[in-house]
Amino acid sequence: MANYKPDLSCQSKFIPIDFAQQIIPGTFEYALSHIVDKHLDLTTFDDWYNNDNGGAAAYPPSVMLKIILFGYSRGLVSSRRIAQACETNITFMSLSGDEQPHYTSIASFVAKMKDKIEPLFTQVLMICDREGLIGRNMFAIDGCKIKSNASKEWSGTFEELERKQTKLRRASRRIIERHQAQDGLSEDEVQHDLKQKEKLDKSADKIKQFLASNEEKIGNRKKPVKSNVTDPDSAKMTTSKGTIQGYNGIAINDDKQQIIMQAQVWGSVGEQQTLKPAVEQLQTQLAKLGTPDAFNEAKFTADSSFHSEVNLEFMATTGLDAYMADTAFRSRNPLFKTSETYQTEKEKRRLKRSKGRARLFNSTDFYFNENELTCRCPAGKEMWLSVKSIETAGRHYVRFSGYLKDCRVCPLQAQCMRKVPSKQGRQVQFETNKADKYISYTDKMRVKIDSSPGRRQYSKRLGTIEPVFGNITVNKGMNKFTLRGQEKVNAQWQMYCLVHNIEKLRNSLH
Template sequence: MPNKAPVFKPYNQHQIMMLPPSLEELIPESHTVRVVNEVINRINVEPLLSAYQTKGTSSYHPLMLLKVLVYGYVSNIYSSRKLEAACKENIHFMWLSAMNRPDHHTINRFRGERLKDALRKVFEQVVTLLAQEGLLSIEEVYTDGTKIEANANKYTFVWKKAIQTNKEKMKAQINQIWQYAQNISDTEDDLPEPPDLTTINKEKVEEAIAQLNEALADKKNIDKKVKAKLNYINKNFLKNMDKYEQQEAILGERNSYSKTDEDATFMRMKEDHMKNGQLKPGYNTQISTSNQYIVNYTIHPNPTDTTTLALHLAQHQQSFGTAPQSLTADAGYGSEENYALLEELNVAAFVKYGKFDKEQSQRYQDKQLFASDKLYYDEVNDQYICPMGQAMTYVGDSRKQTTTGFKQTYRRYQAKNCSHCPLNGVCHKSKENRIIEINASLNRLKEQAYQLLNSEQGVMHRKKRCYDVEPVFGNIKHNHGFKRFMLRGKKKVEIEWGLIAIAHNLRKKAA
């Protein structure tokens, strides 16, 4: 019997259709692109329209460009060139853009410039819509932060410590030559007063160089090495001081920055594939979540979470008109300043302090028998009782100030006759009589936090935090591959992270 030929479905690229299909028919009803389209259509686009001029040629509609950008971030397409290609090739983007084909310059300019003042309002409206649908709560939030690498060269760094070291070297060289000038001078009256370089700046260096040149101008047989050093000082010191002062202005309160993105600070990243603790330029991104939706976001140049909470809460108040009713966070936020702020705002603070987890262990408690917070306090006589039963009397206050300017007051109490005490060396390590410093305000706030965290509600919030805020970062970084910003500068980075936040919320709503 002859073999039968295989049967194929009809295939004719040039077949003319009587009723050609539309893009609408090709997209499933439950597809994520429809969720993006529906939600963006419901927001007020007036903040976007104000970024355009009334004169000149026509522009692509900002609503269309916003949909393309947001859906691009939903689909892990972050490059403006890839978004340009998607508007020509991908039916979802073609449907969103109504067959418009914006080029990558238009998309990039819209993202970097047009959204600068409007994206926060867009994000807030999206959050409000989701809250109205009962998907999230603005009042009960979970806060955490992560570091994301900046689009900057990790080898173009500027360090505050290096600037300070170089300034000290300049002071030493000027003082060295001044000492030489004194040694070769006939009388001390020949020289003016030595330059005051206690605090060094450009004006003082300029004055010191002028004095050195004047002091050595008429001297003969000057040592060749000294002459070479003086020539080097004349040639380079003023120029270097000008550079250092410009760099210090950029640094502000930070310890470092990258020359290719001056807003980025060098930080240790968790995603360190070399596993050598290498510092990389990055930003500290803070988010507050509810039911794994992002409710609030802020970008910070400082690597520690402790100093970010005040600005983060201020942004929440600005966005929604009030502070949240409760906030849950890990021990990275447990400082006196943050506790005091949350108390002032009447926010229930389910925030751990540094040793909270350790204090739950009996083994740790046994090791802390001689700690200052374990000593008995006699309120009537304002004194602490040491482990041997001796009184520790009040000897004065000490005041400290944090890097953010928050002032702390410590009351100091000193023991007596520690040298003859049988517990000497076990109770404390000092060779003098033991002194303890008590921050009464912090102790009160920590006790308040301890009671709140160990309440039934506190235990529930502590358990929920682990699977509410932390998975959001894991989803963004690992599932959607966003581990490095594409734009440079804090303002543009805020736009990019805002798009990430909107995309995450819409993706979760669609799911």
């Protein structure tokens, strides 16, 4: 008969722990602890506290920074989960010296970081530069859209929010009218309806207070844009996974080791408007690193979402060798023209945008005579010259419109217009004076980026900036900001970018 040793897995055992031995060289936690303790100047945090003559002692900023940044590196975004880890995880205990801050202390520390994160970010960049991780050969910019701590259901223009408020008030009144009409309701039904009425009134009051204390946002086209009642700085954004209420995290990084040089979040601002302030902040960072003339020798890449005539004109003044794609960049590439995979995926995206509708006629399907300034539609009907001169980015166009009486009965209407015309017929415009046109910055960039060297330089962008966002959103689990307000969200975004940069230093610091 076999004789086995007893299974004592359910037995408790006290083991002496040396916290210093838990922080192993070559790991992220070692690099984090080494940088915070020996390289960062944390004296600016002293301004937060005035408790030397009374009150409880505060948790050291070094401890708070360590546990928060380490929590972010392990996908712990919420303050409650970080506080719990300080009680149960040996690495968190080692970093904190067995301090166990309450989750409210952690949340308060993160919320106040908006005034302290910039100098810390710069100090870490200086360490990266000292370790030779910044090459200054090429910089790449891109944006990452992340959900905010606000529901998109609370978004709308002021007119839409007023309608929603009226609708909520009407629903609240209907509950009272129902009670007046039906005296025989049970006590449970009455309590349920009263709670529902209280909820409706509270929501309506929330909208009323927001409308009274905020000004309506006006977009680039001088039209009202949607505001969010919960987080007014956030905005509705379209992503590959649908529409979200969130922020766009912009980052510029260096191509040598993917070090993030500049980071900032934006709400209801298009990516085109973020390029100039981002590049100016990058120049400021490089000056702090002691290389203010780095722009004269560096390259810069950006995708089509940053492309505009204004941005190209600005980039021409910076000294950077810029490569910025336009929306037709892929379609001009001979490799993509003959690629069945690209054409198939392009058609899938078009069908998704158009909700399965067939492709409509474009300008190439119309018959335009530039000398006589006449135009006929695909059905053979004459069109009238509605606008004789349109100037955009140094180019001149003319616009024609179809006669409403022709478009309403046209047999090709389904292939030409999205909806049945009610006010005007189909419009189409053509470029004129191509031979003697003004050579714009867009034209110059198109020639530059379509060349073999240009395509080769631009192709490096994908491997420079995209892995950074993959690391932050997937590996680090940053798929939703926990704070509200652009300043606080910006601090949280920069802290995640700080985690990314410190992670690059873990093999350099021993």
